[in-house]
Amino acid sequence: MRLLSSRRRHPAAKALLLVAALFVIGAVYAAVAPTEQSAAEPNTSQQVTKGKELFSVNCSSCHGLNGEGTSQGPTLVGVGAAAVDFQVSTGRMPLAQPGQQAPIKPGEFTNDEIAALAAYVATLGPGPAIPDSSQYSTDGLSAEEIARGGELFRTNCSACHNFTGQGGALPEGRRAPSLVGVPNKHVYEAMLTGPQQMPVFSDQVLPSQNKREIIAYLNSIHAEPNHGGLELGGLGPVSEGMVGWAIGIGVLIGFAIWITARGARAR
Amino acid sequence: MTSSGTSGVQSQSPEEINPEQQIAREEYAEHDMPVHEAVLPVPDPGVEEHLPRLADVDKAAADRVERQVVTMYLLVPVMAVLFVLSYYLIPRGESIDFGPLHSSAKHVALGLTLGIGVLLIGLATQQWARQLMANNEVVEERHPAYSPADANEEALRQLNVGIDESGVPRRKMLIFSALGAVGILAAPALVLLTDLGPVAGPNYRRKTYETTLWKEGIRLVNDITYTPLKPEDLSIGQLVNGVPENLKELSGTEFNNAKAKCPIVVVRMNPADIKIPANRQDWQVSGILAYSKICTHVGCPISLWEQQTHHLLCPCHQSTFDLADSGRVLFGPAARALPQLPIKVNDEGYLVARSGFPVPVGPSFFERDSRHDLGQSQEYR
């Protein structure tokens, strides 16, 4: 409840509240009048039921039959719909095998199925809801706001994800993934829920306005041309040094060999 | 003087091979340079016979090379004109998209025209030198690096005469006082450099290295946005890059100097997962802990926090600290634990500092008294 009360001040509160209200109403309806509801409001109750089915088939072996968690996987009580949407639609979940890090892979579920799973997990406990497009849309941000997004990115994100979101190394073989080409919604959800090792940047501390600025900065820096030529992977001096040796010194030594070669003779 | 041309092979003088190319040798270099006279199982056949190039014997080939060289030189002005046109005509915002190259059109055009132009000068000149200039190998005699026969002695003798005439051998104080007089000029020069910066004495260190903006009651705020934090805003697994609220009042140099020391990371962990030493029980608020963001190795700001393992990694040199265990060092070159900032909740419900940092933050310095740090020893456990 404290989550909701502090969100009230936020500019995106209306939209959030609306989503949450709809969701709660749907959930209450589903609980109170399950039989009646199936015809009138096909979405919600069916979604939760379908979600539960999908959950018990695909997720429960690690997360427990009721999402309470096992030794194989953490509890999903309170992670919210946003976490499910992020993990499942990026293909990170279900995990093919336990390992250091859940890799991104093509998703196994349709959007409907993901929505159903998210709806079910959201009933397990209060957690962040799936953000709606007004929260992560970058429309209407001024140049100064986007520049501030850059400043926020460098303060909060670049330590793991690198200057331009190329990703970086974490201890013991783990990695912060690349942010290039990641949809706005997923970037937003990741900040909101803190998947795997990533810390949480909740809306109370980093309001959705700031998150939008960060997303807008990322989009801009990925869309802008590399003014000075080939980008070399956005890795900075390591790749520059390698190119300096391989191309610079390599080509110049090639020329030096040509200059000093004895050359063809008439006989 | 021993003539060193003892081996029959080596005395086979190069003049015999190429007399017209021989450069007049130095008068004193009369083979008196001592070198290793290696045992030669195979005698030196002398410099290879000069073979003419195609351009030397075939006028058509030489003409062809000439045309190549001249063409390359003539393309340079073309490139220069294109450079000037690119400079004035290509709009600034224009970008080109060519395979992996997605760049400023003006930049690429300027670079290509200049680069190709300059390179053409080089290629043309090389082609000229390689194909058209006479290419008979020339043998030049070496002179030894030392000076001829007694020249060094002569120089020393001249020096000696000069010193003698200066009167120094009889009046040694002359030279000592002169050298001393010139040498002491180093003192004004060095003294003038003193004011490059303050002397880092104990008082100065106390006010700078050993102090941050933190003191009791200062609110923890978000970096950049300066929004204050309440415990209920932080969920488990949350990371906040924080600064003291009074940083906002500073600007310019003061701001930067302060910000090089005061940043913190505020994290919230499940209280069941963390080890808290007895004397730090009241430094945290229900699993919310604050640590200095400045690495104890060489001072990089670290905020690479893994919420599940509670490890904080420095991206510069990979020192890893355990924030669930008083910031102890787990891995890497850092030697001291991250200093922890004691925090509490004030009357308005905001997170504030309980005090300043109990130990200096940031990299070690020689005069740092590190006995009270939580090192790798067990002192606090």
Added chain:
Amino acid sequence: MAKPAKTATEAPQAAEQPDQQLGPVMKFFKGPAKWADDRTGVGGIMSGRIPNIFNLRKVFPDHWSFMLGEIALYSFVVLLLTGVFLTLWFKPSMGEIEYNGSYQLLRGLPMSEAYASTLNISFDVRGGLLIRQIHHWAALLFIASMLTHSMRIFFTGGFRKPREINWVIGATLLFLGMTEGFLGYSIPDDLLSGVGVRIIFGAVLSIPLVGTYLETWFLGGEYPGDILVPRMYMLHILLIPAVILALVAVHLVLIFYHKHTQFPGQGRTEKNVVGYPFFPVYTAKAGGFFFIVFGVIVLMAALIQINPIWVYGPYNPAEVSAGSQPDWYIGYLEGALRLMPNWEWHIGPTTWSWNIFIPAILGFVALPGAIGVYPFLEKWVSGDDLEHHVLDRPRNAPNRTAIGVAGITVYVVLMIGGANDIIATHFHISLNAITLTLRWGIFILPIITFMITKRICIGLQRAAYDRVLHGSESGVIHRSPAGGYSEPHTPITQGEAYTITQHHEYQPLTSGPQTDENGVARRGTAKERARRPFTRWYYGHNVPKPTAAEVEEARHHQGGHEVEGGHDDHAIESGEHSDEQVGAGHSD
């Protein structure tokens, strides 16, 4: 061998000069003056006795590796040209302003004037980005080519007398070049270089006793202060380039004075230099090469982005990025810092940060230091005080070659350590595993590469002598009437055989009175005893080259050789190490 030459060295000065003519001051200077004169002819210059050693027709030998130093020289010239251009716009100030230039993604942010003016050069000055990128690429190539150039000289023994001074100047230039490059990388005051500067001052702080004082002295107070960029700028555009320029001038004058070294080959001796005249051929080749170096750098700058500071953002002491690395030439220090275990002493109220001081401060000095001191170590072992103008083939100095390769191994291991996070992400390896492996690798790998290199060198010696004795394989298989198969060997040219066998063979010192034969007994036995194991280590494993008798015999032998089938290399292995090579028998 060495003995007659030795007397020759002493001959000129022993000629007439009774010491009593010289005063005490001169007696003191006599030794150093001789040392300097042996290498620079300074005595002759002072007494006006060196005639006309600079002339337009001076001969330069042709070899691609002799152009490496020119790459360094020319990239330095490019640096001077583009650097002048950049100073016209760059504002070396840490004063804070709000950015209002044309790069949208930084609009309205507070930043230093230095950073803002670098953005201005990159986005608002037409062609400014090109010049900046030329300057930066030229800097990377400047140091890379200095290092390559020094490797060529090291592996061919080009540093030997009389060129030690030039070698030390070269090591100093390398040191200055790295410093100069780092300063240039730092002054735009962007986030990436700012983190680098932070690390450097963390390293300065670790210097025992004086570190803290040095830091506040240089920064004018606490880190980062407001005067660091102007001071680094002064060093970057004035002081260090001036010193580099002066040293380059001395370097070139000495090259002219000594004349260039040459690789062994027919007609090439210690007393001549074979090649092409400076004017016109080398004027054109060297001058043309300047334009090639310049052109290649400009093309790189046109097509490959370097140091995009606008992406890094302005410096902020609380920000950092994953994958923060310095330019490549500081990478070995970065790696040393990452690999070093966390050793720190807390003695009383003091802190001794060996974890930083050893890798960052000692490591920085150690590279040019180790390079600079090597010729004198080798000279102590060889006891050789003669001039060398014909280069060694690397195989003929196996120990030196192996030491060089081991040194490069250490350097590369440190560089890999400095890039361990990039390697971890791109090859999916654990960061910690790389660091732990390299901590051992830095000690084990150089030993392994040393041993492998030395074995390869000795194998190459053996193969080369085999060619001298038995010729090269013709690739034609003969079948004899008796049914045996054999491959006849074609004799190699006299020129090649000479090239293979022309070098002087150093011998290890052996114990006992016969050391006198080396002409070194007068140096005193204690020193000699100390040298002895080193000479064995340096020269003990060399394959003795075939004697004239063996070559002669092999030539006669070769007629009937092909019938026997196969070839044998016993001729080479039979020679015992002895001072009297000529007499060493060849049992067939």
